[in-house]
Amino acid sequence: MVQTEAHKITPNIAFDPVSGNTQKDPNTMNASDNFSFDTIVDRHNTNSAKWDKYKHQDVIPLWVADTDFKAAPVIQQALEDRVKHGVFGYTRTDEQCNQVVADYYQKKYNCHVEPNWVVWVPGIVASLTLAIRSLSKQHSQVFTPDIVYPYFHTTPAAAGKQANHLAMTYAQDRVRIDIDALEKRNAQDARVMLFCNPQNPGGAIYSREELLRIDAYCEANNLILVSDEIHADIILDEDKQHIPYLDVSDHAHNNSIVLGAASKAFNVAGLACSWAVIPNDKLRRAFINEMHGIISEINPFGYTATLTALTHGDEWLAAMNGYLCDNRDYLMEQLNDIKGLRMLPLESTFLAWIDVSELNLEDPCAFFETAGVGLSPGSNFNDTNFMRLNFGCPKAVLEEAVSRIRKALT
Ligand SMILES: Cc1ncc(COP(=O)(O)O)c(C=O)c1O
Numbered sequence: 001m002v003q004t005e006a007h008k009i010t011p012n013i014a015f016d017p018v019s020g021n022t023q024k025d026p027n028t029m030n031a032s033d034n035f036s037f038d039t040i041v042d043r044h045n046t047n048s049a050k051w052d053k054y055k056h057q058d059v060i061p062l063w064v065a066d067t068d069f070k071a072a073p074v075i076q077q078a079l080e081d082r083v084k085h086g087v088f089g090y091t092r093t094d095e096q097c098n099q100v101v102a103d104y105y106q107k108k109y110n111c112h113v114e115p116n117w118v119v120w121v122p123g124i125v126a127s128l129t130l131a132i133r134s135l136s137k138q139h140s141q142v143f144t145p146d147i148v149y150p151y152f153h154t155t156p157a158a159a160g161k162q163a164n165h166l167a168m169t170y171a172q173d174r175v176r177i178d179i180d181a182l183e184k185r186n187a188q189d190a191r192v193m194l195f196c197n198p199q200n201p202g203g204a205i206y207s208r209e210e211l212l213r214i215d216a217y218c219e220a221n222n223l224i225l226v227s228d229e230i231h232a233d234i235i236l237d238e239d240k241q242h243i244p245y246l247d248v249s250d251h252a253h254n255n256s257i258v259l260g261a262a263s264k265a266f267n268v269a270g271l272a273c274s275w276a277v278i279p280n281d282k283l284r285r286a287f288i289n290e291m292h293g294i295i296s297e298i299n300p301f302g303y304t305a306t307l308t309a310l311t312h313g314d315e316w317l318a319a320m321n322g323y324l325c326d327n328r329d330y331l332m333e334q335l336n337d338i339k340g341l342r343m344l345p346l347e348s349t350f351l352a353w354i355d356v357s358e359l360n361l362e363d364p365c366a367f368f369e370t371a372g373v374g375l376s377p378g379s380n381f382n383d384t385n386f387m388r389l390n391f392g393c394p395k396a397v398l399e400e401a402v403s404r405i406r407k408a409l410t
Pocket residue numbers: 065122123124125126149196200228230261263269274
């Protein structure tokens with residue numbers, strides 16, 4: 001199965017080498033076709049974490065959470081303009097940059113944010129650490145979901161705290177914190193609760209009712225909630241809505257840190273730019289103090305891409321969400337038709353959560369790699385029954401991946 005030219009894995013579909021676009025029948029085109037989501041971009045020789053993992057192997061990488069889509073043309077243009085300027089010295093945000101974030105929350109979520117609540121940080125993981133370190137000084141534990149993006153488990157330990165795992169539920173096939181179980185426990189020696197909404201893995205978007213119950217628990221137990229909302233702009237169903245945690249109640253507003261970024265939805269994670277919204281002055285000062293001497297400035301390209309995404313990205317984002325929705329539906333239908341696999345429905349993210357327990361595989365990750373598909377092992381997220389598949393790629397690549405999986409299992 002090993003091939004020296006790994007890009008041979010790109011499936012055989014009509015491809016125009018001049019425009020870089022795959023060719024489609026105009027009669028079957030839809031809104032997302034105005035942008036080039038079908039284009040297969042060769043990411044080799046770009047130090048792509050996702051693609052370099054299987055550099056010399058015929059394995060389609062569907063693991064780490066970035067998509068294979070080119071950034072929106074408006075973002076590419078803004079970056080080109082910034083490059084043409086030619087000077088890339090230290091870059092600082094000003095009131096206007098913060099205002100862009102404030103306007104985005106207002107327009108998108110009808111949620112009021114004051115510009116001075118916004119703190120810029122190169123990455124969300126760094127913010128998880130900053131929040132834990134700044135707010136848990138007197139506390140030995142950090143509450144965190146049991147099944148979640150791995151850094152939720154490792155950042156408390158790296159800060160010298162014990163990660164106290166909160167039980168999850170799979171009821172209605174939505175992976176989320178088991179709020180009934182949560183309400184039965186006391187907060188012991190925790191001051192901070194890490195929270196992932198939309199939830200990765202699983203893609204559940206917490207409802208207002210769920211958020212209110214979690215907030216009531218935090219109020220009763222004197223907890224500050226740190227809400228990682230990095231996937232919030234990726235909404236796969238029009239009737240689903242993300243609610244920023246700070247907008248849930250007055251208590252949530254004063255006792256939370258909300259983390260956001262354009263990185264996932266606009267596929268600019270490599271540009272290292274994110275923000276924290278912290279309405280409470282005291283919490284914000286503590287968070288900022290913790291940054292001293294550790295957190296570097298954000299680079300000019302990160303700002304350019306992020307601010308452009310928030311101000312001019314809507315049309316592209318809607319098209320990408322539509323494209324992802326089609327990929328999700330296709331994948332659900334295909335995988336759930338293969339004996340031994342069960343993909344859960346998902347409301348957000350481009351990360352399918354697939355139950356492979358019926359296959360009784362000793363090493364599920366190795367099994368799928370041998371089949372030619374690189375997935376994330378569920379063990380990374382604390383559930384060995386599952387595998388995670390990133391479907392943020394051109395449909396043709398997904399079709400090839402599905403055909404390899406089907407071949408390996410039938
Ligand atoms: C839930 C979640 N939080 C944080 C991150 C990483 O964020 P950053 O690259 O900004 O540190 C990811 C990346 O996959 C993620 O899924």
